[in-house]
Amino acid sequence: MTIKVVLAGCGNMGYAMLAGWLKSGQLKPAETFVVEPNADLRARAETLGAAASPDAGGLPAGETPKLVVLAVKPQVIRDVTAAYKHLGNGETTFVSVAAGTPVATFEAILGSKTPIIRVMPNTPAAIGKGMMVVYANGNVSPETKSFVEELLSASGAVATIDDEGLMDAVTAVSGSGPAYIFHFIECLTAAAEHAGLPKETAKLLAMQTVFGAASLAAESAEEPGVLRQQVTSPNGTTAAALAVLMGQDRLKNLLTEAVEAARVRSVELGK
Template sequence: MKDTEIAKRGLVLLGCGKMGSAMLEGWLNRGLPPESVTVRDPAPSAWLKGTGVHLNTALPDSPAIVLVAVKPQMMNDALPGLQGMGNGTTLFLSVAAGVPIAKYEALMGEATPVIRAMPNTPAAVGQGITAIIGNAHTTEDHYAQADLLLSAVGEVVTLEDEAQMDAVTGVSGSGPAYVFHMIECLAAAGEAEGLAPDLALALARATVAGAGALAQQTGTDPGTLRENVTSPNGTTQAGLDVLMNDETGLPPLMRATVKAAAARSRELGQ
């Protein structure tokens, strides 16, 4: 990871749970000097203690970035002590779910550069995707720094408007849970057709993982991939006739699922 500004001024990581640890591991693996990182975490893991970062020590006066990875309910306790860094050149990069940019501007000052990000849990294995959006005080350099840090755990996409973040939450933020449940349901359906539980789960898990990898690596439209494995009047078509039903199948169910998650995201952000 080559960013002289971060290496020179330092990076502060507030909170080092699963997401924070995944990102920190990615940065260190990409060559970010551990001495450039200061971590604040009340219950550091054994792994964190062995990374060589500054742990729960004094913060740099004007770090390049403060990455906020604490839980939303801890925000009011974590940020007030950093108000001296607001309204300046320090970028506040937040991965805290449901916390709007206005919240940071209220706590840190209206002129504070803020980028809000929504990663998802596959970041833990470097296969995440993160959507970002900044306020009026973020520059191209700020976006480049955010992209550099967040790309350590997967893809990064930039939104046009913060209002889109609720839909992102419903699709990719909460989406891994939907896929995990699909694996559960596919395995249970296999059991109902006579497969042993372990075998049904192995088949379901590998099928979902392999199909996702095929879609990701080829970049082929998923509709085309679906058609490629569907023979007229064959077994796959018989299953899809159920799954693709516009009234009782997956399309209306998935629309309702994402709508409910996005609505809850809007509620939490108020």
């Protein structure tokens, strides 16, 4: 069976994507090939039925995969990409999940005619609840773009952008965003403890409230602002709390400042 997807890097994100592809039936194990130098991570991929090699030289001769998915850290992305230079300027599409590394970098290594897709995922992709944002250069065919989006959908929601420059904003909102929510849960838990609740009860209330509210917002036809108003009785307890959070746009300004700091840093890392 022809190898459709080569996965370069099988850490947490790579493994989560591979597991999603196979579990959903979008790919058969024999259609995948994993390149991972770490023996433990390689063995983990093999338990899913995928063939694996410690380096790109282990890829069977004559194979021209549909995709090479580069799921490695930005610090090593250039060296890893160079190992697949022989597949550049051809039919193989390269898909990168490395934050901050622009398409131009891959074109310089692989050739200007190479089809390249950038993807910004986030960590909830590990449980199929991620947010993946896709940007493709002009060499990517509509059929391949659809194929990639279908694969990514196994890990969560998928959106596309036509301006690569927006990837820095994507990184700042959904890429880094889970950390903001985790910290919010930490803070809400601490506030609950301060109000007198036992530690474990405080943690459960904070996590389940965030989970439930996000789920309701995702499933409701109403805008989040309307849902907020539905919880808020005039002069009630919620109104008292929101007067603190929303007074002088306090929370809005804080999040805007945080997202902008992340966006600027993403721009710096991409240079």
